[in-house]
Amino acid sequence: MKTTPEHNARIAKMTFASVYPHYISKVEKKGRTQEELQEVIQWLTGFDKNKIQELIIEKASFETFFQRAALNPxxxxxxxxxxxxxxxAIENPLTKHVRYLDKLVDELAKGRKMEKILRSK
Structure with a gap:
């Protein structure tokens, strides 16, 4: 399934603050913690707990969020x-980065081991 320019633009404008509570809810319903969620986000983006909070308060768009991120190699x-x-198969880099985050949150909620989620060797 290919992403459309409209889909990519919608994702770019979406705020991290609007999605973060859904991430928390999803992982906590499955017995995982907000600290584990923050660990996953930090692994992907380099953002610590304080920086995540700043971006939430700022209502940073996903475009801004990933422009400031140091994506994990x-x-x-x-x-x-x-x-x-x-x-x-996603060609748009920003959409791919957002889907990376979605996938990591999904794996956390499904109970996958943290070392697997964080692609530890």
């Missing part, structure tokens, strides 16, 4: 399908 190891899209 192993992020390319994140594969699979999320929201109907095969991550490795």
């Amino acid at each position: 192993n992020a390319h190891l994140i594969h699979g399908v999320i929201c109907g899209y095969r991550i490795e």
Whole structure:
């Protein structure tokens, strides 16, 4: 399934603050913690707990969020399908980065071991 320019623009404008509570809810319903969620976000983006909070208060768009992120060099190891899209087939870099985050949150909620989520060797 290919992303459309409209889909990519919608994702770019979406705020991290609007999605973060859904991430928390999703992982906590499955017995995981907000601290584990923050660990996953930090692994992908380099943002610590304080920086995540700043971006939430600022209502940073995903475009701004990922412009400021230092994407983990192993992020390319994140594969699979999320929201109907095969991550490795997504051409738009921003949309791919957002789907990386979605996939990591999904894996956390599904109970996958943290070392697997963080692509540890």
